Amino acid sequence: MPYLDFLTTYSDRFLDGTLITLGQFGLAVLVAIIAALISGLMKMSHSKTVRATATVYIELFRGTSLLVQLYWFYFVLPLFGFTLEKFTAGFVTVGLCYGAYGAELVRGSIQSVPKGQWEAALALNMSPAARMRRIILPQALVTILPPWGNLMVEILKGTALVALISVADLMFETRQINNNTYLSAQAFGTALVIYYIFARFMVTPVMRWLERVMARKIGRM
Amino acid sequence: MLDWKLDFTWEILPRLIAAAGNTLVAAGGGYLVAVVLGLVFALAQRTPSRTLTFIVRELVEFVRSTPLLLQIFFIYYVGPQFGLRLSPWAAGLIAIGLHYAAYLSEVYRGGIENVPKGQWEAARAINLSTVQTYRRIIIPQALPPALAGMGNYLVGILKDTPMLSVIGVAELMHTANSIGADNFRYLEPYTIVGLIFLAISLPTAWLIRRFDKALRRKMGLTR
Amino acid sequence: MKYDMSDYPLKLEGDNVPMVRFQNVTKKYGQLTVLDGLNLDVAEGEMVTIIGPSGSGKTTVLRMLMTLETIDSGVIYVDGEPLTHMEKNGRLVRASAAHLRKIRSKIGMCFQHFNLFPHMTALGNCMEGPIQVLGLSKEKAEKRALELLDMVGMAEKRDQHPSRLSGGQQQRVAIARALAMRPKVMLFDEVTSALDPEVISEVTSVIRSLVDQHNLTMLMVTHQIGFAREISDRICFFFAGQIEEQGAPKILLDSPQNDRTQQFLSAVLDAN
Ligand SMILES: Nc1ncnc2c1ncn2[C@@H]1O[C@H](COP(=O)(O)OP(=O)(O)O)[C@@H](O)[C@H]1O
Ligand SMILES: [Mg+2]
Numbered sequence: 117m118p119y120l121d122f123l124t125t126y127s128d129r130f131l132d133g134t135l136i137t138l139g140q141f142g143l144a145v146l147v148a149i150i151a152a153l154i155s156g157l158m159k160m161s162h163s164k165t166v167r168a169t170a171t172v173y174i175e176l177f178r179g180t181s182l183l184v185q186l187y188w189f190y191f192v193l194p195l196f197g198f199t200l201e202k203f204t205a206g207f208v209t210v211g212l213c214y215g216a217y218g219a220e221l222v223r224g225s226i227q228s229v230p231k232g233q234w235e236a237a238l239a240l241n242m243s244p245a246a247r248m249r250r251i252i253l254p255q256a257l258v259t260i261l262p263p264w265g266n267l268m269v270e271i272l273k274g275t276a277l278v279a280l281i282s283v284a285d286l287m288f289e290t291r292q293i294n295n296n297t298y299l300s301a302q303a304f305g306t307a308l309v310i311y312y313i314f315a316r317f318m319v320t321p322v323m324r325w326l327e328r329v330m331a332r333k334i335g336r337m
Numbered sequence: 338m339l340d341w342k343l344d345f346t347w348e349i350l351p352r353l354i355a356a357a358g359n360t361l362v363a364a365g366g367g368y369l370v371a372v373v374l375g376l377v378f379a380l381a382q383r384t385p386s387r388t389l390t391f392i393v394r395e396l397v398e399f400v401r402s403t404p405l406l407l408q409i410f411f412i413y414y415v416g417p418q419f420g421l422r423l424s425p426w427a428a429g430l431i432a433i434g435l436h437y438a439a440y441l442s443e444v445y446r447g448g449i450e451n452v453p454k455g456q457w458e459a460a461r462a463i464n465l466s467t468v469q470t471y472r473r474i475i476i477p478q479a480l481p482p483a484l485a486g487m488g489n490y491l492v493g494i495l496k497d498t499p500m501l502s503v504i505g506v507a508e509l510m511h512t513a514n515s516i517g518a519d520n521f522r523y524l525e526p527y528t529i530v531g532l533i534f535l536a537i538s539l540p541t542a543w544l545i546r547r548f549d550k551a552l553r554r555k556m557g558l559t560r
Numbered sequence: 561m562k563y564d565m566s567d568y569p570l571k572l573e574g575d576n577v578p579m580v581r582f583q584n585v586t587k588k589y590g591q592l593t594v595l596d597g598l599n600l601d602v603a604e605g606e607m608v609t610i611i612g613p614s615g616s617g618k619t620t621v622l623r624m625l626m627t628l629e630t631i632d633s634g635v636i637y638v639d640g641e642p643l644t645h646m647e648k649n650g651r652l653v654r655a656s657a658a659h660l661r662k663i664r665s666k667i668g669m670c671f672q673h674f675n676l677f678p679h680m681t682a683l684g685n686c687m688e689g690p691i692q693v694l695g696l697s698k699e700k701a702e703k704r705a706l707e708l709l710d711m712v713g714m715a716e717k718r719d720q721h722p723s724r725l726s727g728g729q730q731q732r733v734a735i736a737r738a739l740a741m742r743p744k745v746m747l748f749d750e751v752t753s754a755l756d757p758e759v760i761s762e763v764t765s766v767i768r769s770l771v772d773q774h775n776l777t778m779l780m781v782t783h784q785i786g787f788a789r790e791i792s793d794r795i796c797f798f799f800a801g802q803i804e805e806q807g808a809p810k811i812l813l814d815s816p817q818n819d820r821t822q823q824f825l826s827a828v829l830d831a832n
Binding site: 175176178179180181182183184185187188191192195269272273274276277279280287290291294298299300301304305307308311312315316 | 398399401402403404405406407408410411414415417418419496497498499500502503510513514517523524527528530531534535538539542
Binding site: 230232236238242246251254255333 | 628661668673676677679688738741
């Protein structure tokens with residue numbers, strides 16, 4: 117079968133899979149941002165218990181494999197009485213896994229804000245919450261964006277694993293096509309190109325653009 | 338609700354521990370491929386040939402931007418289509434090695450670019466050949482700062498080996514899957530696999546951090 | 561650390577209540593005693609300048625008053641009320657965060673390195689505190705900020721970010737930002753030390769006009785002896801965490817009694 121025929125025959129399935137992958141990606145990014153922000157801030161708390169809680173989360177997820185986590189969330193968690201639908205189990209696990217990596221980025225970026233900024237905010241008598249929200253986080257955002265862009269690509273790649281708990285994403289559809297046709301080079305090759313286009317020509321440029329916007333906002337340009 | 342079966346745990350533990358050996362072999366083998374291939378990628382991008390630099394640069398970007406799982410399938414299934422049959426182990430090690438070679442090449446590149454320009458000029462001044470310059474002057478200086486990054490990717494590879502289960506490499510995940518399917522019990526095998534990974538990767542990561550700190554102190558880079 | 565609090569009044573009352581009082585204040589960093597039983601009163605509307613060699617504890621005095629540092633013993637009073645402590649059941653105890661916030665509202669500070677917020681314009685810097693802390697409306701805060709930017713000669717640069725401003729300009733915005741909070745006490749920590757020589761006068765003339773036109777209480781650390789002589793009501797010479805000598809500018813600068821003061825002054829004057 118010529119490649120063009122292959123593409124027209126299976127374009128619907130590639131498209132369906134791609135949409136699911138994008139959905140998984142968007143939701144996983146959201147979960148990762150929330151988890152990274154909360155646990156990154158908790159790591160800087162004065163309370164030892166709060167810090168320890170964050171450390172346990174971070175080390176658990178960074179110390180094990182995403183695939184192990186996925187299977188565990190999908191197959192074992194129901195035994196504890198939490199049954200997650202596979203779509204949900206997919207993006208939640210991917211998000212939590214990369215959120216643990218993001219936590220260190222959050223902490224590092226906050227610590228990179230010069231001490232004088234905290235002090236100036238305190239001298240204006242701002243409350244701790246206002247200092248964080250108005251002064252520190254906006255500046256931390258500028259330093260966290262470049263490494264966060266790399267993390268976004270990792271999250272996109274990580275979503276491919278949800279196929280192994282039967283979420284019908286791009287990876288899953290591609291495997292099905294391969295199983296039906298044995299046209300492995302065409303099937304997997306097409307999927308590789310789709311992932312590549314998203315990572316290289318969508319995620320990365322959007323992050324670069326965000327970096328520029330934020331840098332301009334902070335007046336560093 | 339939850340009932341952890343101890344006798345079942347004892348029954349499956351030896352199999353899982355044996356499989357953990359395979360996981361370590363896979364990680365070690367993949368890493369070896371990555372370390373060597375990564376160096377090739379890094380050096381290829383420093384040759385005078387612009388075409389070669391461009392091709393390798395794009396290849397590295399491509400490999401880094403696409404899922405390892407997909408690369409594993411690609412390498413395993415595409416060969417037979419063209420009459421080249423790879424064993425699961427061979428395909429797995431090539432895939433994982435290639436993937437991490439892309440990351441390691443960036444680590445090497447960073448290390449090499451950090452060596453001051455004056456070192457190249459001094460090497461030229463005593464008339465060392467390019468190969469001698471790399472071997473005797475540049476790599477010894479580029480390596481120590483790159484070691485922490487290299488160590489982190491070793492842990493990374495270890496944690497990615499479960500993906501090899503999809504093409505039938507009998508590492509931890511694969512073994513846990515078949516135990517689960519045979520007994521209809523997933524709690525113990527998957528939990529134990531998680532614990533084994535923690536038991537390997539946490540101490541390794543800790544050692545790498547300590548090693549990096551000691552190295553920095555030794556090289557006077559302490560912060 | 562425990563020490564007898566009965567020597568310290570719950571409130572300063574009577575006729576001549578100072579705007580700021582350090583009573584027997586000690587500050588340590590680990591083993592190092594930076595300030596040793598400091599006693600210092602600053603009257604309302606007074607301009608007190610602190611001079612002294614590097615490391616003598618000048619900055620620490622201002623930072624303790626701004627509550628950027630805690631103290632190890634003693635009490636600091638502001639406007640008659642304890643700052644570092646508060647009254648509880650008729651005794652002084654460590655100040656709570658809420659108490660610190662209440663008293664701190666009377667104090668403003670300008671830093672050696674300006675510490676302007678880089679992600680806000682000059683105007684935004686000056687409106688931030690009034691809106692977030694004082695709860696002013698946007699219009700009111702903007703009006704106040706513009707008046708102050710005008711006073712420091714920075715009205716034209718209101719929409720510029722700090723990275724687009726020179727050091728002297730940044731420091732003038734920082735002064736406006738602090739004044740926008742309407743403090744009773746202003747602290748200046750070597751506000752001209754990070755500036756190129758030719759722009760120092762931009763900043764000193766702003767401070768001079770503050771002295772002339774407002775009844776602010778000010779505490780200033782500087783190495784510019786000439787400037788200190790012109791505008792101070794009193795100069796304190798610090799040495800090794802203690803006030804070695806103090807007095808009116810003329811007396812302290814022209815006829816210092818203490819050997820160390822003499823040495824310091826001749827070294828500084830030689831350097832200029
Ligand atoms: N955060 C700190 N930790 C330890 N020592 C400090 C700290 N801040 C200041 N010091 C020490 O306290 C002493 C007084 O510092 P400072 O008040 O900044 O002096 P000055 O402003 O007169 O130069 C110095 O010896 C300084 O090294
Ligand atoms: Mg100082």
